[in-house]
């Protein structure tokens with residue numbers, strides 16, 4: 001098609017306007033560097049509050065590399081768009097945030113912009129942290145600035161084109177970032193409002209528990225409807241009943257603070273560090289979270305999506321039964337000594353075994369529950385090297401048939417293969 005001459009100026013004008021809008025959106029000023037503040041310039045009460053903020057926000061979980069110094073960054077985060085590294089947020093002036101003023105830090109937490117003006121990637125959950133109060137942001141800043149500076153250079157990211165071009169995040173932000181704290185709802189209790197602030201803000205629970213769209217944004221209108229993270233299923237928090245026993249607020253508090261609920265199972269995979277952090281914060285905070293989460297509950301639909309499942313494979317279940325007796329019954333058998341240690345959940349009420357997909361049951365066998373020291377006795381070895389794909393599939397079929405009254409899962413073998421390869425991480 002030939003473009004009529006008359007249109008050419010219009011097209012050029014449109015292109016210029018669009019480029020202008022793009023540059024306007026992308027352009028962020030640098031905030032002047034400061035001399036690293038003296039640790040003694042921060043009030044110790046504020047620093048103490050900061051420690052609580054850091055735990056509620058899981059800052060150490062992401063900003064500490066395996067075996068690395070706390071908050072010195074360098075942890076690799078795998079995303080569908082490539083690998084991204086968390087940065088050093090200790091007060092080192094060269095490799096950390098030592099020259100950041102409180103203004104620069106606040107802008108990063110609320111809008112995902114670094115001190116020098118570059119866009120930060122949303123793997124840093126600023127779309128949730130933006131709901132934090134000013135007080136909490138100042139407390140986190142005080143806490144970080146009072147720590148020992150650590151010299152640690154962040155490894156370069158390895159992202160696919162064009163996402164390795166940071167300014168594009170500005171467009172993403174137009175779609176997904178709504179800045180600033182929520183206004184408290186007067187009709188709700190102070191506890192509910194605090195719970196909302198913690199769950200949807202600092203606690204960024206939606207980052208894992210909400211389904212993502214193709215460009216890695218949380219799907220609109222589906223907050224807390226369940227997501228997939230690192231190959232694990234983060235179950236919906238709007239329908240908290242993934243086993244035969246419904247949750248109560250008290251059980252939820254216990255689960256979030258201890259990583260174990262006698263009627264639902266243990267926190268594992270990416271949820272385990274969340275509970276380890278929540279173990280250190282005041283009980284009130286976690287009770288507020290539970291109050292808010294219970295207000296989100298929707299009726300569960302009868303359709304679990306498994307109605308069309310294949311008929312149970314009896315041979316597979318039998319093979320699984322033999323494997324279970326050998327590899328698992330010492331800990332999970334009804335009469336096993338370990339099972340009798342106070343309050344250990346039975347597999348018969350496990351959320352993983354009652355889930356719509358076999359994902360978390362398989363992940364549990366592949367990864368186990370890491371040893372957390374003498375104080376926490378719920379340890380399970382990882383079976384990824386001891387058991388083959390077919391054995392894992394047989395065990396999953398056996399567990400589902402024995403410990404739930406639900407129809408068998410379909411495509412268990414396929415799920416095992418995908419999870420082992422890490423393909424299903426998305």
Ligand code: HEC
Pocket residue numbers: 053054057058059060061062063077084085086087088089096097105108109114115119120121122123124125129140
């Ligand atoms: C889910 C993982 C995750 C969590 C949780 C997290 N961060 Fe980060 N954060 C990141 C990543 C990844 C980056 C780097 C983003 C980039 O380079 O674009 C980052 C960047 C930052 C930056 C910018 C630093 C710089 O040098 O550019 C600050 C400040 C920061 N985080 C503070 C915090 C604080 C405070 C908390 C806790 C309240 C926290 N983060 C929790 C992943 C996380």
Ligand code: HEC
Pocket residue numbers: 260264265266267324327328329330331332338344345346347350351352353361364365369377378379380381383395399
């Ligand atoms: C050393 C003891 C031990 C062994 C052996 C063991 N487990 Fe576990 N398993 C645990 C612990 C501890 C948990 C966390 C929940 C709890 O306390 O029961 C757990 C949790 C689970 C869960 C998830 C329950 C939930 O929802 O939290 C599944 C599924 C599971 N194990 C399957 C197996 C299978 C299959 C085997 C054998 C291949 C096995 N386990 C071997 C100790 C063990």
Ligand code: HEC
Pocket residue numbers: 199203204205206207208209229232233234235237240241242243252255256264266267268269270271272274289293351352360
């Ligand atoms: C880093 C990802 C991640 C974050 C952040 C996260 N979760 Fe989870 N959560 C998971 C995964 C994965 C599971 C399933 C594995 C398991 O049960 O251990 C889970 C399980 C749960 C369960 C158990 C549900 C059931 O029926 O067994 C609850 C409750 C829960 N999360 C609440 C929360 C709350 C509240 C927050 C915010 C404070 C939160 N989660 C933040 C990943 C996450």
